[in-house]
Amino acid sequence: MSEYVTNQEEALGKVILSARNIAKSFGNVHALKAVNFDVHYGQVTTLFGENGAGKSTLMKILSGVMQPSSGEIVLEGEPVRFSSTTEAQRQGISIIHQELSLAPNLNVRDNVFMGREIVGKGGVDYTEESRQTRQLMEELNEPIDPLTPVEDLRLGQQQIVEIARALSINSRILIMDEPTSALSASEVEVLFRVIRDLKSRGVSLVYISHHLEEALTITDHAVVLRDGRMTAYAARAEIDLEWIVRNMVGENFDLGSPPDGYAMGDAVLSIEGVTVPDASVPGRAVVDDVSLSVRAGEIVCIYGLMGAGRTELLESVAGRGDMAAGRVLLHGENISRLSIAERIEQGLVLVPEDRQRDGLVQTMSVGENLSLASIGAFTKGLLTSRGREHHVVRDSISNVHIKTDGAAASIGSLSGGNQQKVVIGKMMATHPRVVLLDEPSRGIDIGAKAEVFRLLSEGAAQQGLAVVFSTSEVGECLSIAHRIVVMSRGRMAAEFGVDATKEEIMAASGEAVVA
Amino acid sequence: MSDVSQDNGNGRGKLFGGDFDIKRALLEGRAFFALIAIIVIFSILSPVYFSTSNFLTMSSHVAIFGLLSLGMLLVILTGGIDLSVGSTLGLAGVFAGFLMQGVSFEILGVVFYPPVWVVVILTCGLGALVGAINGVLIAYFKVPAFVATLGLLYVARGVALLMTDGLTYNNLGGSPELGNTGFDWLGFNRLLGVPVGVWVLAAVAILCVLALSRTPFGRWVYSTGGNARAAELSGVPVKRVQVLVYVLSGICAAIAGLVLSSQLTSAGPTAGTTYELTAIAGVVIGGAALSGGRGNVRGTLLGAFVIGFLSDGLVIIGVSSYWQTVFTGAVIILAVLLNSIQYSGRKTQQASSDGKTTSPQSESATERSPVSGSTAGNAGTQS
Numbered sequence A: 001m002s003e004y005v006t007n008q009e010e011a012l013g014k015v016i017l018s019a020r021n022i023a024k025s026f027g028n029v030h031a032l033k034a035v036n037f038d039v040h041y042g043q044v045t046t047l048f049g050e051n052g053a054g055k056s057t058l059m060k061i062l063s064g065v066m067q068p069s070s071g072e073i074v075l076e077g078e079p080v081r082f083s084s085t086t087e088a089q090r091q092g093i094s095i096i097h098q099e100l101s102l103a104p105n106l107n108v109r110d111n112v113f114m115g116r117e118i119v120g121k122g123g124v125d126y127t128e129e130s131r132q133t134r135q136l137m138e139e140l141n142e143p144i145d146p147l148t149p150v151e152d153l154r155l156g157q158q159q160i161v162e163i164a165r166a167l168s169i170n171s172r173i174l175i176m177d178e179p180t181s182a183l184s185a186s187e188v189e190v191l192f193r194v195i196r197d198l199k200s201r202g203v204s205l206v207y208i209s210h211h212l213e214e215a216l217t218i219t220d221h222a223v224v225l226r227d228g229r230m231t232a233y234a235a236r237a238e239i240d241l242e243w244i245v246r247n248m249v250g251e252n253f254d255l256g257s258p259p260d261g262y263a264m265g266d267a268v269l270s271i272e273g274v275t276v277p278d279a280s281v282p283g284r285a286v287v288d289d290v291s292l293s294v295r296a297g298e299i300v301c302i303y304g305l306m307g308a309g310r311t312e313l314l315e316s317v318a319g320r321g322d323m324a325a326g327r328v329l330l331h332g333e334n335i336s337r338l339s340i341a342e343r344i345e346q347g348l349v350l351v352p353e354d355r356q357r358d359g360l361v362q363t364m365s366v367g368e369n370l371s372l373a374s375i376g377a378f379t380k381g382l383l384t385s386r387g388r389e390h391h392v393v394r395d396s397i398s399n400v401h402i403k404t405d406g407a408a409a410s411i412g413s414l415s416g417g418n419q420q421k422v423v424i425g426k427m428m429a430t431h432p433r434v435v436l437l438d439e440p441s442r443g444i445d446i447g448a449k450a451e452v453f454r455l456l457s458e459g460a461a462q463q464g465l466a467v468v469f470s471t472s473e474v475g476e477c478l479s480i481a482h483r484i485v486v487m488s489r490g491r492m493a494a495e496f497g498v499d500a501t502k503e504e505i506m507a508a509s510g511e512a513v514v515a
Numbered sequence B: 001m002s003d004v005s006q007d008n009g010n011g012r013g014k015l016f017g018g019d020f021d022i023k024r025a026l027l028e029g030r031a032f033f034a035l036i037a038i039i040v041i042f043s044i045l046s047p048v049y050f051s052t053s054n055f056l057t058m059s060s061h062v063a064i065f066g067l068l069s070l071g072m073l074l075v076i077l078t079g080g081i082d083l084s085v086g087s088t089l090g091l092a093g094v095f096a097g098f099l100m101q102g103v104s105f106e107i108l109g110v111v112f113y114p115p116v117w118v119v120v121i122l123t124c125g126l127g128a129l130v131g132a133i134n135g136v137l138i139a140y141f142k143v144p145a146f147v148a149t150l151g152l153l154y155v156a157r158g159v160a161l162l163m164t165d166g167l168t169y170n171n172l173g174g175s176p177e178l179g180n181t182g183f184d185w186l187g188f189n190r191l192l193g194v195p196v197g198v199w200v201l202a203a204v205a206i207l208c209v210l211a212l213s214r215t216p217f218g219r220w221v222y223s224t225g226g227n228a229r230a231a232e233l234s235g236v237p238v239k240r241v242q243v244l245v246y247v248l249s250g251i252c253a254a255i256a257g258l259v260l261s262s263q264l265t266s267a268g269p270t271a272g273t274t275y276e277l278t279a280i281a282g283v284v285i286g287g288a289a290l291s292g293g294r295g296n297v298r299g300t301l302l303g304a305f306v307i308g309f310l311s312d313g314l315v316i317i318g319v320s321s322y323w324q325t326v327f328t329g330a331v332i333i334l335a336v337l338l339n340s341i342q343y344s345g346r347k348t349q350q351a352s353s354d355g356k357t358t359s360p361q362s363e364s365a366t367e368r369s370p371v372s373g374s375t376a377g378n379a380g381t382q383s
């Protein structure tokens, strides 16, 4: 495994930080039940587990975000207590949060140095901060100008800024809670290079991901958490993918295959020559003359690297943002002028990529979020009917398997993956004819992913639902999609049928150049 | 949570309900306890305070603040603010006074005396117009709510002054020959012993409760304030909702203006100056969050009563008006302090459900706003 030689070989693999019998309850919810967990010096320990297993909670405890209900944290043999993240940082522990924690109104530089400003003689030393930021971003192969406001960045880029911030702290122990959920293969490769580099400098890492294969390539230790308990541990050498899946969910999951045995209908969604201008660079287009037509019952996957224009394409089809040219036809009718609400009414919905920003209303309960898009379905005259809303909500919760303490629970109390399921459930509850999903599997576990894909392919086969989903994981394209469309730099680069190979798809996206 | 199986069958009974938490009920009811405290204290200090007639008098004062606060609540729930309601109130009173004097059409050479119901409708229309201007500026021209309504605060007040040359209409009674009597009914008459103004407040409050908890519009209001982007992508007509809440706020202000000028039997262009601040205070004391998405009618009404009963009580016991100002400010701060205790306390209670109400009042998310790691971190620390 370790292809590097260090002078810290002595310490390598020794336990540097450990959680002893950590338990954490939120009211009557027992998120963690006496968990033991070790972080190894200069190595990567990966935490696997289903949505809601308690991974993020455990990491928040180790990094001072929360305090455990009971149990203790031992750092280099000494019991420690962190009452805040600042305290944990002082001890050299920092975390990349699953839900990004950037201030959207500030620029990249200020976010990276937020709370740790470099102070020179004349106040904050912005030049130095910019220099370091630029250097970090280059290291991560994402040369974003340090003065770009974070709200102008795509989700994946924001994730990279978040990573840069964690790196800039120079911590001894770095916790990464799903750092790659919005990244595509080549960016993940860059991150892994950085991780190897950190390891060689003696940094200990904790890694969490639902991309199991990817995680296996980087990890030295695997720990499985299930229902708030640690259920399995093994060193990398002893395990394989099958071991993880078996320990995580107990059975093997298949993402399915393209549904067949039925006749597809006519084209329901036709995208004709859609062009979306780049808001920051005038004269450039993020989506450049894209045309695509999807038939009833057909499932189309859009694959592409970060910045390929997938999100912008899907958003403009759903009615958000300006189209410079082109039109969108639904059932043969031009809907380019309709509002988002009108498109939803006509059966065209979008499951957005960024659940925090575009998907969830954090002040509302799980149930109210789930029913938000389908209020019409339970409104009689002027008033809403609680009984019918109850049904809508209950059906959604069971359809997409949301693990919640009830519909009245707050959105923030759900695990990241379960929040994602709420966004999917909310849009599916409108009974759409055409559904666009932007990275629907972001942060959901393999079981849930299979469940969502099953829902989509059943919809396609039985109700003639037309599905367009985007992903940055090739494996997902090769599961239920009848057709794979590859986007690169805003353009449609290639189109494949069911018999495409991973290599073909990745090459078409321009990935081979980087890797 | 981890004990809840993924099959949701067992979550059924709890879909909207849950166990009742006494500590939370106390916090939720803090405006109520403040009100009780105020009543008790002033009753001890002054023998005249605790009497039905005094309560009715105070309530008719509260009606004015209450009406403004309800409109303000709708606006604040969407994450906005309406600074123009005090001026709109003044303008509405003056406009009604102007109509009561008769409108002369010079070309025709006649003077038209609209009956009172027409006056009421036209005045509400004027309030709606002011609100619509606010709403359109904010929703479609992206003017920040604070700035747009601050502008309208000046414009509406200026128009009111222009209309009267700074003078006051004193003759609002109308006359039987002209068929426009009855304006004083709103402010002076009583139904079942209760001033009409209070009935008006009650009616508006009931409409607001229904609208907020039982109509799609209510959901739209809460979701717009909670996360406008997500709401829009879920098909909520966010812009229309924004315009509508300002229109409703303008109408509430106009109604308040009618009630006030009827109570005073005069309509002056400076009526309602700084009332917008009182209205905001009522909403805030009632537990709403200025950031939007949280708050309810019950709390807001209590907030209006707290402010009204407090200031009248201070007058009754003869505290100087300077001290009145100090006390009012202190109560607002105290209420907001309790407010922040409530929200941080709730975070540890996230999993427990929402008592009896279904109004969108759920707890703040730990990872709610994307702030710095340490700030986001503090969210979960209380226990």
Ligand SMILES: Nc1ncnc2c1ncn2[C@@H]1O[C@H](COP(=O)(O)OP(=O)(O)OP(=O)(O)O)[C@@H](O)[C@H]1O
Pocket (backbone or CB within 6 Å): A026, A029, A030, A031, A049, A050, A051, A052, A053, A054, A055, A056, A057, A058, A098, A403, A404, A412, A413, A414, A415, A416, A417, A418, A443, A445, B001, B002, B347, B349, B350, B351, B366, B380
């Ligand atoms: N603030 C909170 N209030 C109530 N319950 C919570 C809170 N935070 C987490 N939980 C519950 O604790 C459990 C563990 O959540 P956690 O976020 O640790 O899961 P996770 O393993 O990170 O899942 P995912 O893969 O979806 O990110 C979940 O059931 C969640 O609902």
Ligand SMILES: [Mg+2]
Pocket (backbone or CB within 6 Å): A055, A056, A057, A098, A177, A415, A416, A417
């Ligand atoms: Mg998590």
